[in-house]
Amino acid sequence: MDLSKILSVSGKPDLYKHIAQSKNGIVVESLIDGKRMNAFATMRISALQDIAIYTTGEDVPLDQVFRNLFRLSEGKEALSHKVADSDIVAEFAKVLPEYDRERVYVSDMKRVFKWYNILLGHGLVDDNAPEKKEEAEVKTEAETE
Numbered sequence: 001m002d003l004s005k006i007l008s009v010s011g012k013p014d015l016y017k018h019i020a021q022s023k024n025g026i027v028v029e030s031l032i033d034g035k036r037m038n039a040f041a042t043m044r045i046s047a048l049q050d051i052a053i054y055t056t057g058e059d060v061p062l063d064q065v066f067r068n069l070f071r072l073s074e075g076k077e078a079l080s081h082k083v084a085d086s087d088i089v090a091e092f093a094k095v096l097p098e099y100d101r102e103r104v105y106v107s108d109m110k111r112v113f114k115w116y117n118i119l120l121g122h123g124l125v126d127d128n129a130p131e132k133k134e135e136a137e138v139k140t141e142a143e144t145e
Contacts, residue, residue, distance in 0.1 A: 010044035
């Protein structure tokens with residue numbers, strides 16, 4: 001699952017795919033309706049790859065949360081983000097039991113479920129962990145010696 005080209009734009013409800021650079025920002029395409037727009041440099045733009053969820057230990061990257069959700073839902077659509085807050089909290093506790101209850105808000109949990117369902121609908125979520133290049137390089141160097 002590669003989330004480096006999937007973006008969240010502050011103030012916009014959709015997820016976007018990075019298409020190209022423009023003079024004043026980047027061109028993005030909505031994953032919901034396919035409409036393209038220019039995301040300006042002044043907008044807060046975050047790649048999903050760079051987002052993590054607070055836990056009682058180390059923060060957990062969003063792609064790991066999506067993999068946990070994929071396993072829990074057995075590859076099917078997850079809970080809707082429109083259900084009652086108590087259901088959202090209970091389901092999120094199953095996905096990430098060690099989440100920080102003081103710093104992770106229900107709105108964050110709803111966003112995770114909404115984004116997961118959008119990404120799943122586009123076939124962008126799977127159970128495969130990304131290989132780390134550094135580990136692969138270390139193994140290759142150790143084998144050649």
